[in-house]
Amino acid sequence: MDIGFMVYFLGAEEMREVEREASKTVIDESLRGWSYNSSPVRPPYDIPLPVSVIANRYCRCGRDVYLSYVLRQAGKPPTEARTGHLYHEIISSIVEEAKRFIYNYGTAPPIELYQYLDTMGETTIQGLADKLKLPTEDSLHVRNARKLWMYMSLEISHSLNTVLSRGVGVSLDTLVSATIPFVVNYLVNGRPVGLSERLQADALGAMSLVLDLKTGPPMDFHKLTTTGYALALESSLSQPVNVGCIVYLSFRDESPTPIVIRRIHAIDESLRMEFLEERDRKQRIVAEGIDPAKPSICDPNCMYLNL
Ligand code: SF4
Structure with missing residues (x-):
């Protein structure tokens, strides 16, 4: 964990970490975004979904996807x-x-x-x-x-x-x-890998570093967001995207500045598999209209809590 200087602007030490992660990450060709014509990257259905719908696992069972894409319920964002x-x-x-x-x-x-x-x-x-x-x-x-x-x-x-x-x-x-060595709201077509046509990565930095800003507490599944964008970027740019960075932004009353914490991570094979399995599961919920059973415990902030 490292306290950084500018939200998406990495210091020299962090850039060395990105280089280290990028050079040591070995990815089988079949798990690169450009392998979208074959399994497992090829989407099982032509049902494009936003990265956030696949990556956000606040609702573990995926009923949020059923409510939103099958029943077309809007929900109330917290x-x-x-x-x-x-x-x-x-x-x-x-x-x-x-x-x-x-x-x-x-x-x-x-x-x-x-x-x-x-x-x-x-x-x-x-x-x-x-x-x-x-x-x-x-x-x-x-x-x-x-x-x-x-x-x-x-x-x-x-x-x-x-x-x-x-x-x-x-x-x-x-x-x-x-x-300002990054582009904000980088537009990429995620359709070949089963994602939305107009995806916007929060930022794309030097060495194809994909950055995502989070304003809530850290969660394990946050790395799936950068993984989803990496697959889309690889399918569109035909170049490797090996490293992601989650930027956590928070505020404290006593601090005159925001607190900015960055976590750099390899977009490795296991994250890619996890993202693709989640994509397949959620596309299937939409394609087959499956209503996943409601779990006994739900996120108290879920926007579908009353449905
Ligand atoms: S209320 Fe529970 S089951 Fe329904 S969408 Fe929210 S987290 Fe998922």
Whole structure:
């Protein structure tokens, strides 16, 4: 476990860990995403599902899939899910704003980037909270969103400062990718591997590192999310995606910054098999309209608890 610097921006030690994991991971060809024409990667049904539906095992029996895809029940997302969505959107917005600024004024003093982001913060946070139907007044998620915005503003400006201080003339394109070395909301077609056509990985970094942001407590099955995106990316890019990184974001009243913890992991053969088995099981629930028995204990935050 490692406390990092910027949400998706890995330090030198972490990048070495990614390299180590990438080079020692051996994957049989049959478990690469590009092997989608043969078993076990070939999906048993043409029923594309989002990665989250397959990977999220809050409902162990899969009845959430039956309710949502067979009975078409909408369910009621818990507030935590909407605040998590707010933090995702905050990160995407600030990264896009910062990239836009650097393309326009890249060699301006980095303090100007910080000041620009600082002036955008409150309006963006209020606009996103409103869009997600969350209270916009001084509530906990708004205070946390402000912490996140300030943290990201400082880190991106610091990164630009560092890149500029190397003193080498670079094109604006290089300056942007060196300052913010990842793409947020990376779009990939997951259809060949039985996933949605318009999947969005939270971020894709250098060395095809696939990153996923979580705003709840760590769970074993979180690695299935990065595994699902890795299979889709391999099917679309025809290049290996061997390493994932789960980024846990949380807030404490006494801390002026968010707490950012990153877990780097190999996308190994057993994770791939586990994801594909879960995909097959959930596609079968939809294809055959199977109602899995309700277990005796359910997640108290499940959005289908009353159905
Ligand atoms: S209420 Fe229980 S069985 Fe139903 S979807 Fe939620 S966790 Fe699954």
